[in-house]
Amino acid sequence: MDNAEFSCTLLTGLSYDKLCAMTLARKGVTVMSGIVENFYASGNTARGFANLFDSSIQGLERLFILKGGPVTGKSSLIRTIGSRLAEEGYDIWLIHSPSDNDALDGLIIPALKAGVIDGTALREIEPLEPGTVVRYVNLEETVDAARLTARQTEIELLHETIQQAHERAYAGFAEALRIHDEWETVYIANMNFQAADELTNEYIQLLYGDRRLEKRSRVDHRFLGAATPKGAVDFVPNLTENLKRYFIKGRAGSGKSTLLKKLAAAGMERGFDVEIYHCGFDPNSLDMVIVRELGFAIFDSTAPHEYDPDRASDEIVDMYKRCIQPGTDEAHADALSGIKARYAAQMKASIQHLAQAKSLQDELEQIYAQSTDFRRIDQIKDAIFREISGLAAVRD
Template sequence: MNGNVTYYYGHALTGQGIKHLYKEMMDEAELVYILQGAPTFKGSELLKELGYFYVKQGFAVEWYKHALLEDIVEAVYVQGCNRLFVWSSGWGIEPVFLGTKHRVMSFYDCLEEIQLERVGEQLATAMTERESWREKCISKLNNAKKIHDDWEVVTQSCMNWQALNDQVENLKTDVFQSIVLNKTGVRTHRLLGTLTPRGTENTVDSITKNVSRRLMIKGKPGTGKSSLMKGLADEANARGLDAQIIWCGLDSNSVDMVIIPELNFCIFDSTEPHIFDPQDGRLGDEIFDIGKHCAISQEAEVQIEDIRAKYKEAMQDAMGYSKRYAEAEYTIRRLLDNCVSSSLWREKTAPLFERLTK
């Protein structure tokens, strides 16, 4: 019987820089394969092969997608045996527990020096361009986040916070009832989505495909969505329940979803840029409306319209830069792929699959 695949983004382009959660996932995993090497399309294909290897054995596998290149996988996490395979170039990941849970494989020796010398200048140019477009993209996202912060200040001044607190306390009673488990609740971390060259994208449908009860928060920016979800995660852990935090792809400090696996429950921000509504025939889908506690005045609405236009413009600029960033990334991988020795690659990767069967 085959397993299944759940998709996440491996990293996100945020207003604070590029965010990934691989170090947290390394803590979560029981065994980590750190695959070191230059960024190539062949590395992604290897990770896909590893993912399919476990799916065919009946495991649930998580694939971590690249923010820029649509079909690229940069890591695979195998649930059940808790194994993480991550292509570490670019993330500053180093092994800590050598000889125990961390295993390192280097693929740099699969590159042919003669081929590298032939494309060296092209590669250097593409690397420089990639860095330039990355910086411009992140700068625009930082600007967009600051504009979004201004938006939040306006809406926060219009909130009835006591009414929201009462609603959240009622939600906690509804979700947790009298449940207390005699164990320590575990917290894990994932990303919801990111800006891509195609616009903002997320994997909500994949992440929540097996969750029975989904609460979709409706509310304006700055009205407490992230805070209430953090509070629910804290409450779950205090009761001995596990909680998975799914982080925002624009503001790296903001939470967009919380999953409580033992209750088969999740709650997530379903406002722009990831609008979701209850699906027909999916009985566990509900709206959790906190927008009713925010009474926007006419003056505030005028301010918001101006802010919204500036925010949209900043995000469009960031997306434009992300396209150029992606083009440079594609060029680098194409050039390096042509420098990989196929025979050395086969020799290097074959024992990996052999070890996994033992």
């Protein structure tokens, strides 16, 4: 990079790679762009902090695990490497943080069988497959330890207060789940289970028919959304792009998750690769199943990830209409109204605890930022990118 290019980078705030892509585009040169999938591999749930990272790193041959507590720069490192690889035409998975709406927890490059993961607790990552080459990257080496020591008492207090805020959030979500169970009870008592079984069999036949693949199914467990400091967030539009979509409508307790579990099991039994998206509120429930080899996604399209069909190929699966006694909503309107109000209030209070934890985390990261050598982080970032690029050369 010459001086003019370096100055331009500083003035625009864009990376050198992005500037190169823009320059090529102006000259009429095609700039490759890979497909980016966005999802969560962890969540702030009614059952505490849930971690599904092990599923996303299955089959990787090279894994970079970033260590270093609240050291700043990890998310930026992951995002920059991902952007470079996507610009080079590689499909990538971006794993988002449920505790920081602007942060990333990981990057997977499926074609290169490589990944970069923030290994900070509560996301302790240990590869399950012995063949994976692991690089532990200690970013605490970029921090001036002496400067942090002078603020150790403040740092410890922030850590403790952040943990307490998360614990209050999880306790609140657990109470919300108990209220949600009350909600479900109303509909379960009015459920036609035979009709639900018939509906399930119809969709197993519709989606799979007699098709099978003579291979072992790969199963990816993920979250399509999460409870975050800014409320419920999901990536349904991104994850279902270019797929035939089935929108499951219904009520709490009307069998949506059970339907999805049976559809996922049918796909696995037939040898298809199945993406299973767990509920970000209760990870024991499912919100979506995707089988890309057959080009379909079927998902719970009710709050907080409620969508309506907007493509000609979209279809609705109405479980209330098919499986619940007619008039149930009307017969229990008063009781349901009270349950909904209590549930909404509890969820709102829990989200506020997550927002408090995020605010405190920002204070903690600011302390670390004042003691961090960001030039060293850039060097580490470039070294990781070069090693991943080297994998591409080997595969070519």
